[in-house]
Amino acid sequence: MKTPTNRSIITSPNTKAHILDNDAVAAWIFLAPALILLGLFIIYPIVYLFFLSFTAGSFTSRGTYWVGLRNYLRLALNPDFWQVIGNTLYFTIATVIPSLIIPLGLAALLNRSMALRGVLRTTYFLPSIVSLVAAGLGFRWLFQTDGPVNAFLSNFGIAPISWLGDTFWAMPVLILLSIWKQLGFNMVVFLAGLQTIPPSRYEAAELDGANAWQQFWHVTLPGLRPTLIFVIITTVIFTLRSFEQVYVMTGGGPLNSTNLLVFYIYQEAFAQFDFGYAAAAATVLLAITLVLVYLQLRTWTED
Structure with a gap:
């Protein structure tokens, strides 16, 4: 059986998917700086804010502790x-x-x-x-x-x-x-x-x-x-x-x-x-x- 040449590999049906994969990798590389900044300055603060709403205390040596829904109950009342x-x-x-x-x-x-x-x-x-x-x-x-x-x-x-x-x-x-x-x-x-x-x-x-x-x-x-x-x-x-x-x-x-x-x-x-x-x-x-x-x-x- 004849071994496929490099030319036959390039023109195979999987070439399109291979190119798309490369494009996707390139796209993620170009998007990475913006996504990192988005995660650090928008997504992470929102997640941390949501977590902080279930705690009490302060940012001192005592620190914060978990109180569950108590803060939301205080708001409601x-x-x-x-x-x-x-x-x-x-x-x-x-x-x-x-x-x-x-x-x-x-x-x-x-x-x-x-x-x-x-x-x-x-x-x-x-x-x-x-x-x-x-x-x-x-x-x-x-x-x-x-x-x-x-x-x-x-x-x-x-x-x-x-x-x-x-x-x-x-x-x-x-x-x-x-x-x-x-x-x-x-x-x-x-x-x-x-x-x-x-x-x-x-x-x-x-x-x-x-x-x-x-x-x-x-x-x-x-x-x-x-x-x-x-x-x-x-x-x-x-x-x-x-x-x-x-x-x-x-x-x-x-x-x-x-x-x-x-x-x-x-x-x-x-x-x-x-x-x-x-x-x-x-x-x-x-x-x-x-x-x-x-x-x-x-x-x-x-x-």
């Missing part, structure tokens, strides 16, 4: 935690909705041929590059009792309002800052999405007798579906992880009315040094974020 959850939901909903509607309207206006479009786009985007700490200090100055906002309202006979010291007004000020901070970024993303919609769709809708609102509802929104998914998810994540506004402007007060979940986690971990309890609260925040992102993806991507 703590009225302060439920107040913080309510504050976070209120803050998120009241921030996300205007942060979608206002930038979308501005993007629709700027998408038309108008003078100074580039200048206006740059002006609206500027808040996105301002540090939240600096913006928080600026808003705290604006809304202090003897600040410019009360000085302006006094011209209309309105008595000074303790914006950041009132349980009713403190949260709206934080929401206003967050909307102002997110507005420019969302507007630029919406504007990019609008420019990908073919003009022929609007021309066809106009020939069919559709008015401006019908064109927006049946042409613009369907064409912006991928953009809307991205903007909603990024805005929700931005609001859920809000910390700087609370830290700089209110410190969670007055009477815990502006205490958001991330600031609550910070207080428990680095003020009370209750790391296991803080890890449990952080795990709840992670679960809430994942559920909200999943629901948004499922809602907006289904036909």
Whole structure:
């Protein structure tokens, strides 16, 4: 029987699988640095956070010890935690909705041929590059009792309002800052999405007798579906992880009315040094974020 030559081996049916194996090895080699960094700085911290939520103690010589579900039970029975959850939901909903509607309207206006479009786009985007700490200090100055906002309202006979010291007004000020901070970024993303919609769709809708609102509802929104998914998810994540506004402007007060979940986690971990309890609260925040992102993806991507 004739021994197969090297040429017959190369052209054998297994050659394709052999090449695919080599490609797979090469792909893993190129992906390895990114996967290692992903594992070290994202996956490992999440796993360790989940483990830490079942422990108590501190990172001293005494160390931590296993307590099971005790931290989660403490969360469930703590009225302060439920107040913080309510504050976070209120803050998120009241921030996300205007942060979608206002930038979308501005993007629709700027998408038309108008003078100074580039200048206006740059002006609206500027808040996105301002540090939240600096913006928080600026808003705290604006809304202090003897600040410019009360000085302006006094011209209309309105008595000074303790914006950041009132349980009713403190949260709206934080929401206003967050909307102002997110507005420019969302507007630029919406504007990019609008420019990908073919003009022929609007021309066809106009020939069919559709008015401006019908064109927006049946042409613009369907064409912006991928953009809307991205903007909603990024805005929700931005609001859920809000910390700087609370830290700089209110410190969670007055009477815990502006205490958001991330600031609550910070207080428990680095003020009370209750790391296991803080890890449990952080795990709840992670679960809430994942559920909200999943629901948004499922809602907006289904036909």
